[in-house]
Amino acid sequence: MADSIDGGMSQQRWERTHTYIDHLFSDDADRWSREHEASLDAGLPAISVGATVGRWLTLLTAVCRDGGSKLVVEVGTLGGASALALAGGLAADGKLITIEANPDHVEFARAAIQRSGETRIDVRQGEGLTLLPELVEELGQGSCDLLFLDAIKTEYPGYLDAGLPLLRSGGLIVADNVLGAGDGWIPDSIDDEPSRVAIDQFNRRVSDHPRLQGTILPMRQGLLVARVL
Template sequence: MSGAWSAVDDYLSAHLLAPDDGLSGALRRNEAEGLPPIDVSDTQGKMLQLFARMAGARRILEVGTLGGYSTIWLARALPEGGRLVTLEIDPHHADVARANLAAAGLAECVEVRAGIAVESLAALKAEGGEPFDFVFVDADKPSNVAYLRAALDLTRPGAVIVVDNVVRGGAILDSASGDPSVHGTRAMFEMLAAEPRIDATAIQTVGAKGWDGFVLAMVR
């Protein structure tokens, strides 16, 4: 069945997405530089871009840059004068992302911060800048609760938060799982269920990336 999921993704991409040198070049550079092929799909990237545009986002925060593929999609949702800050733990990945963003003509509106994300998030809070309008979380899953708590500190009411990879092939049903990513994801859902400042839903997805899903939330 997964072959059909990928074929449908190919069909959707062929009809809805135009060829894009900035995006395809980023994927080629990522592969050449040895980055893992775990970027969002092209249709998921376009979905993120549309979500950010629907939110009217002028300031976007991304937790988990990898090589900047999703960053490019999100940065292209920004209006003139908008800003995106993206956080990446691996210095090599951050350097590759900077090269990809420069090649896509987005270096001026995107800041890539290398380091441990929870520390970078604390630094952003200490800096006291304008709140973010849109947050995309796609990093280590055991830290999802910490990322969501930080996002609440860094956003305004009405801001949109998207968290990726929250179904994990159905593994979230396994309370006895030994996978830290499953535990982190389940803890995130417990937090969302109890947190009055967030209104959230989650959607299962299938496609070229397999069976997974995402959380879509709004800050109250």
């Protein structure tokens, strides 16, 4: 007999829910698992977005401009899994610039992206807080359709300040891990853990910002989506 829906979202139901969604809506599950295995073999940490968040990234990139996004910026490439998901929603002549601080991750991501045949992704090596202001200079204010944040959690408030000028009106900020950080769940307790403090500050600043309208999708560790007014 099926469980009653009155019990709410237990841990087991949460896991079954994600398995169900992944099964139904991840038509590229083989690619995800191949790339995941390859990144683990290369010694990269298992902290990539999974197929469910990946599908959201593709959809958000696709719907945020008619015909798909023209320009997307990501902070935190790792092995390129989320970059490839974002690229799935680009316009044919669109472009994604993804920023990664760790040179080993840059090398792996460039090779994985080349293997995939995707040619619209430019992996830049450097720190998000340094390269975002340089991108504002290079690309211009309001040039970008979507900014995806997934690097160091204590820097999320700084990425917001540095990256917001890149976004056009109607563009989207998307940020991963905005409910869980370190080994704790933010709505349970923030305590003094620096990444939870910074992410809570980031969430509150997005929520209070007069030019942003957003919410958090409570999937995996939480995906924040906010539109620039």
